[in-house]
Amino acid sequence: MTEIHPNQRVAVLADSQNLYHTAQSLYTRNIDYASLLESAVDGRKLTRALAYVVKADAPEEESFFDALVDIGFETQIKEIKTFQDGSKKADWDVGMSLDAVSLAPHVDTVALCTGDGDFARLCRYLEHEGVRVEVYSFRESTADELVEAAHDFTNLSDDTDQFLL
Structure with missing residues (x-):
């Protein structure tokens, strides 16, 4: 596993819906x-910051997506799917x-x-590949x-003044 050091390369992947x-x-x-981005990078070298968002045709979403880009995130946008039963x-x-694997x-x-537990297996895989995993x-x-x-x-609940608007 990689230890923390100033030249460490960091990728930040943010599950916007979950957060x-x-x-x-x-x-x-x-x-x-x-x-959140500043804390995750923590003085290290940011390689990529990706924010995963869902397009639901909400009034403020375009300005939110633009704000993420202005902060330094690349947005990965997925359309919301509506099923026959309305879900x-x-x-x-x-x-x-x-x-993450790429x-x-x-x-x-x-x-x-x-906070999605489905990513636990990904953490174990990344550790096997020598990559440190930090969860926020x-x-x-x-x-x-x-x-x-x-x-x-x-x-993030330990410092809501820092991580929440």
């Missing part, structure tokens, strides 16, 4: 993505995992900004297996 819904349900506030789905688990040879650390999420909604699989966990 948004948790911040709203716990605090009725939004994520401060600039602060809706748009998750980025496979896309985030593929990007980035692994080019980085020392992957910062996963999500709200502990109240983060799967135990994800916390255990990561090298480091930052609980």
Whole structure:
């Protein structure tokens, strides 16, 4: 596993839907993505920052997507799918995992900004590849297996003044 050092190359992958819904349900506030990115990079060399978002034709979403780009994120946009029964789905688990695996040879650390336990297996794979995994999420909604699989966990609830708007 890679230890932390100033020349360390970091990729930040943010599951925007997961973070948004948790911040709203716990605090009725939004994520401060600039602060999240700064904390995840932590003085190291940012290789890529990817924010995974869902296009749902909401009035403010385009300005949100533009703000993410202004902060330094590349946006990966997926259209929401509506099924015949009226249910809706748009998750980025496979896309985030593929990007993390693709980035692994080019980085020392992957910062996963999500609480989704489905990423625990990805953490174990990245560790096997010599990549450090740091998770940034709200502990109240983060799967135990994800916390255990990561090298480091930052609980966004520990400093809501820093991580929430």
